[in-house]
Amino acid sequence: MDQKAFQDQYKDQYSVCYGCGRLNPHGLQIKSYWDGDESVCQFMPEAHHTAIEGYVYGGLIASVIDCHGTGTAAATAYREAGRSMGSEPDLRFVTASLHVDYLRPTPIDAPMELRGKVEEIKGRKVIVSIALSSKGKVCAKGQVVAVQMPDKLKRD
C-alpha cells in the first residue's frame, strides 16, 4: 500500500505501545491502513504466540484488535475533522472497553487480517467493530470503545 500506516503518524511520545508503537522494539508493531471506509491490518503471528499447538493465543488476538481499534478511532477523528493524521492538535485515543468473541481457533501458520468498521462517533468516543479472519474464515469478532486520551495523560 502506498499510504502511511496510522501508527507511523503517531507522535513519538505515543509510539512506545507494546501493540503498535514503532519505537517499541519488543512489541508487535502492528500497522493499520484505510481501505475505503474500512480499516485493515495484516499481522503474521510468531511461532511462540501459541494457545495450543497450531493455534494463536487469544490474548494476542485481543491485543491486535485493541490497537487496530484505537488506531482506527484516531484515523477516523482526523478524517472527520478534515485534517491529515498527525497534524496539531493531536487526536490520540485510549481504550475504554474491549470485547472479543472467539468464534473458531485461529491458525498460527497464516497471516491474520483485521477489518475495522466505525459503528458510532459520539463526542470524544468512537466505537469500532473488527472482524479477524485467517485463511478466508472469520475467527474472531471484536468491539473497541475508544475515547480521546484525557489531558492528564498527555505527553507533550
Place this chain on the structure above:
Amino acid sequence: MDQKAFQDQYKDQYSVCYGCGRLNPHGLQIKSYWDGDESVCQFMPEAHHTAIEGYVYGGLIASVIDCHGTGTAAATAYREAGRSMGSEPDLRFVTASLHVDYLRPTPIDAPMELRGKVEEIKGRKVIVSIALSSKGKVCAKGQVVAVQMPDKLKRD
C-alpha cells in the same frame, strides 16, 4: 503460597500457551492460585509492556485476564467434580469471549493483582469475573466466558 499454581498442573501439551504455559519460554507464564473462593494472580509487567510511558498496555491486561479466567474455570471444574487438578479425564478450558473495562491507567512500576470470582457454572461453560488492581486501586474489570475445550482440539 504453598499450593501449586493452576497452570503448573496443566498437561504438557496444554502448557505452550503464550499467556500461561510453563513450557513457553517467550511467554508471560502467569500463575494462579486459590485464595478461598477467589482465584488470585500476581503479575509484574516488564518495562516494554508499555501503553504510553509509565502505564501498562491494555493488550497485556486483556491477556492476563484471559489466562487467569480460563485457569480459574479449569480449577473450578475440578473442584466441582471433587477431583484434584490434573487428574484424568482432563478438564481444560478455552475462551469463548473476553470483555475488559479499563477504569484507570495501570502503573507499570508495580505488580498487578488479579482476583477472580466464578459468576456462573452451566454445563461446559464457566463465567469468571476478574478485578485487576495495582497500588491498591482497581484499574480494570474483566469477564471471561470459558468453555471446555472441544474434543477436536484436544491433544492426546
